[in-house]
Amino acid sequence: MNTPPPTWLSTGFSKRDAPILGPDATLRFTCPISGQSVAWAEKDVFNPSVTRIGDEICLLIRAEDTIGHFKGTSRIGLATSSDGIHFSVEPEPVIYPDHDAYFALEREGGCEDPRVVVRDDGLFVCTYSAFNGSLCYLCVATSRDLRTWTKHGPAFAGSPWERIWSKSGCIVSQWVDDRLQAVQIDGQYWMYWGEGLLHAATSNDCIHWQPVSFAANANRIAELDQAGRYANRPLPGACEALLPLACPRPGRFDHCLVEPGPAAVLTDAGIVLWYNGSTPGADAGVYSCGQVLFDPCNPSQVQERPLEPFLVPDQPWELAGQCAAVTFSEGLVRHQGQELLYYGCADSHIGVAIREL
Numbered sequence: 001m002n003t004p005p006p007t008w009l010s011t012g013f014s015k016r017d018a019p020i021l022g023p024d025a026t027l028r029f030t031c032p033i034s035g036q037s038v039a040w041a042e043k044d045v046f047n048p049s050v051t052r053i054g055d056e057i058c059l060l061i062r063a064e065d066t067i068g069h070f071k072g073t074s075r076i077g078l079a080t081s082s083d084g085i086h087f088s089v090e091p092e093p094v095i096y097p098d099h100d101a102y103f104a105l106e107r108e109g110g111c112e113d114p115r116v117v118v119r120d121d122g123l124f125v126c127t128y129s130a131f132n133g134s135l136c137y138l139c140v141a142t143s144r145d146l147r148t149w150t151k152h153g154p155a156f157a158g159s160p161w162e163r164i165w166s167k168s169g170c171i172v173s174q175w176v177d178d179r180l181q182a183v184q185i186d187g188q189y190w191m192y193w194g195e196g197l198l199h200a201a202t203s204n205d206c207i208h209w210q211p212v213s214f215a216a217n218a219n220r221i222a223e224l225d226q227a228g229r230y231a232n233r234p235l236p237g238a239c240e241a242l243l244p245l246a247c248p249r250p251g252r253f254d255h256c257l258v259e260p261g262p263a264a265v266l267t268d269a270g271i272v273l274w275y276n277g278s279t280p281g282a283d284a285g286v287y288s289c290g291q292v293l294f295d296p297c298n299p300s301q302v303q304e305r306p307l308e309p310f311l312v313p314d315q316p317w318e319l320a321g322q323c324a325a326v327t328f329s330e331g332l333v334r335h336q337g338q339e340l341l342y343y344g345c346a347d348s349h350i351g352v353a354i355r356e357l
Helices: none
Strands: 044-053 056-064 074-081 110-118 124-131 136-143 149-154 173-176 179-182 188-193 199-203 209-211 213-215 221-224 230-233 240-242 257-260 271-279 286-295 298-304 327-335 338-345 349-356
Touching: 044 179, 056 110, 056 327, 056 338, 074 124, 110 179, 110 327, 179 327, 188 271, 271 327, 286 327
Parallel strands: 044 110, 044 327, 044 349, 074 110
Antiparallel strands: 044 056, 044 338, 056 074, 110 124, 124 136, 136 149, 173 179, 188 199, 199 209, 213 240, 221 230, 257 271, 271 286, 286 298, 327 338, 338 349
């Protein structure tokens, strides 16, 4: 007998019958590094985040050109829509490698995979991955209008984890006026992040983050004391380690990795994290979309994690592209009584799945 899905799980999404955005060789800008005119979205357009300004739905999209060592530098562009389906892409990217303080982090792989939320003061906060060919850094940028951005550099600057491989940060939020707004839990913002293992971090401002850690080798040896009783003896040189929250599950859709999707949503049931998982397959593996429930009183504690995904690659534009067999969720918004989930299709196009509320 089939077990009904948990009541907190968002189900019933229907995909549009075609991608809503794809590569566009007509979009050009002058790259500040090369000084040359570049078709910055010529090769691929994918992995979008979404928010809204009033009635306008705004996508931050990842786009790649055909130039450079990695066969395409990634930049983040802005696309707007009144209905959430038909978008107009602005001619120039809004977050991209430049001759700035973060040149060494972003050149020449670029700025990848945005995730955007808004604070209660109206400041938009975008986490993105800066890739320089050797390391990937989870970075933060802020804006008041989604067009002019201030880069703040690595999210974990000043911590022991500033220079580790890090990416895919989604900030815990709640629904306010049909968009996701960052929310504090016991006076702190929370973020889920990671690629492979899932981790968490906390912040006072959504810009500067401290990963959640634990004492990795404290109190690990039990010895008999003089009274003949066992007691724990702390090991010398105890160090802090990142706290793992969720791991890949062998044989499931998240066999290879767990990676956050859109912003996590605080609900009456708990914190619902939408995430991406992969299994072995062609190219980088088969990517599907799942959800996991966290304890709102302890955001690092998993409460429930279904075994099956709710969105899988099964359409031609999801099965063939830069990376075959990929549905990669990154953007969630509400519009006229519907929930719209935007996702990358085979690292080449953008699709949307819709459910009635």
